[in-house]
Amino acid sequence: MDGVPGPLRPHLDALASAAQAEPLGLYLHVPFCKDRCTYCSFVTTRDTGLQSATITRLLAQTQAWGEALGRPAVDTVYLGGGTPSLLTRGEFESLTRALQAAFDLSSLEEATFEANPGTVDLDWLQAARELGWDRVSIGTQTLDDRLLGLLGRIHDGAEALRALALARTAGFTRISADLMVGLPQQDLDRVLADARALVEAGASHMSVYLLDLDKACPLKAEVDAGRLSLPSDDAVADVFEALQVELPRLGLAPYEISNYGEPSRHNLRYWKRRPYVGLGPSAASQLGPFRWTEEGNIPAWAEGRAGIEVQELSGAEAFAELLLLGLRLHEGVDWEALREEAAQRNLKPLFDAWDTAMAGFQANGLVELEGPRRRLTKRGMLLSNAVLQTFV
Numbered sequence: 001m002d003g004v005p006g007p008l009r010p011h012l013d014a015l016a017s018a019a020q021a022e023p024l025g026l027y028l029h030v031p032f033c034k035d036r037c038t039y040c041s042f043v044t045t046r047d048t049g050l051q052s053a054t055i056t057r058l059l060a061q062t063q064a065w066g067e068a069l070g071r072p073a074v075d076t077v078y079l080g081g082g083t084p085s086l087l088t089r090g091e092f093e094s095l096t097r098a099l100q101a102a103f104d105l106s107s108l109e110e111a112t113f114e115a116n117p118g119t120v121d122l123d124w125l126q127a128a129r130e131l132g133w134d135r136v137s138i139g140t141q142t143l144d145d146r147l148l149g150l151l152g153r154i155h156d157g158a159e160a161l162r163a164l165a166l167a168r169t170a171g172f173t174r175i176s177a178d179l180m181v182g183l184p185q186q187d188l189d190r191v192l193a194d195a196r197a198l199v200e201a202g203a204s205h206m207s208v209y210l211l212d213l214d215k216a217c218p219l220k221a222e223v224d225a226g227r228l229s230l231p232s233d234d235a236v237a238d239v240f241e242a243l244q245v246e247l248p249r250l251g252l253a254p255y256e257i258s259n260y261g262e263p264s265r266h267n268l269r270y271w272k273r274r275p276y277v278g279l280g281p282s283a284a285s286q287l288g289p290f291r292w293t294e295e296g297n298i299p300a301w302a303e304g305r306a307g308i309e310v311q312e313l314s315g316a317e318a319f320a321e322l323l324l325l326g327l328r329l330h331e332g333v334d335w336e337a338l339r340e341e342a343a344q345r346n347l348k349p350l351f352d353a354w355d356t357a358m359a360g361f362q363a364n365g366l367v368e369l370e371g372p373r374r375r376l377t378k379r380g381m382l383l384s385n386a387v388l389q390t391f392v
């Protein structure tokens with residue numbers, strides 16, 4: 001039987017009432033890629049034999065969750081992966097229709113899908129636009145062909161720029177591009193030139209990612225074996241610092257530690273701790289006091305026999321996240337509102353400890369005040385890990 005996963009069924013009333021209290025975000029995970037990038041640790045597969053069954057279950061899960069939550073309002077949708085642009089036009093249309101049937105999209109503010117530059121064509125993008133998708137996030141990473149080869153990407157820099165041009169031709173005005181930082185022998189001037197070329201090609205948003213080799217992957221094995229070396233922390237900080245200057249100059253204002261340009265309303269909901277439901281292998285959800293993550297085993301998920309990890313957060317845990325996530329935003333957090341909320345939740349000692357830590361960060365130039373708000377300075381953004389760690 002398909003439907004809401006067993007461990008969540010006892011909580012359905014609470015979940016449905018949280019889903020009716022404010023519009024939700026929906027995330028759908030499409031776990032397929034043409035090839036596996038050398039740095040990737042996402043849940044994805046090249047096995048096209050799994051695609052049909054996985055999409056069939058995504059459709060069923062969309063329907064089941066819509067019913068279980070009472071067809072709640074949804075104001076942002078995000079199709080991520082993996083490579084959603086690998087879906088056939090028929091699959092993409094079926095998923096869109098399933099979302100429209102299962103949820104109330106009358107207040108939809110944004111519908112984003114991710115696309116790999118090596119998989120898009122104009123017809124497909126036009127069809128997506130006609131279906132109502134209004135934002136595309138293109139996995140450009142870098143325009144340096146040597147680095148793209150090292151990363152195992154299936155496209156070169158020219159194809160990345162072409163994907164942006166195609167998206168514009170298809171009618172998209174909200175186009176996000178990714179820029180990776182911390183790559184072996186990456187050159188600062190080249191990163192800045194890439195940023196300029198991406199904006200010139202139509203990117204209205206940029207996500208700047210640090211190469212993350214925490215988990216096992218072929219690129220990590222090369223680095224661990226000494227065959228490749230990563231830039232020093234100082235060199236990486238120089239790149240981030242230069243982008244903090246260059247991207248606003250190009251018209252993309254910062255709004256989060258790693259994100260510039262017209263904000264992604266879906267991603268803003270994560271940092272503002274607003275509710276979302278994720279469907280698909282490895283997808284995460286947060287609704288009411290509950291947070292859950294679906295198991296990332298793709299065949300098991302497609303057959304409806306994957307597990308799920310459910311966590312019920314205490315009031316103090318949820319409150320602490322408001323600060324941790326909110327500080328990532330350029331606008332920071334409303335300190336006085338947090339103070340009041342702490343008092344209401346009986347968490348004054350916790351807030352007093354934060355107050356002391358904040359005063360220290362402020363004295364060191366890592367945090368600044370603007371009216372009732374506290375936010376990270378440019379330097380604070382560069383050292384954000386150290387600051388945020390204090391509040392974990």
Ligand code: SF4
Binds near residue numbers: 083
């Ligand atoms: S395209 Fe993205 S999800 Fe797919 S293998 Fe590459 S990094 Fe991973």
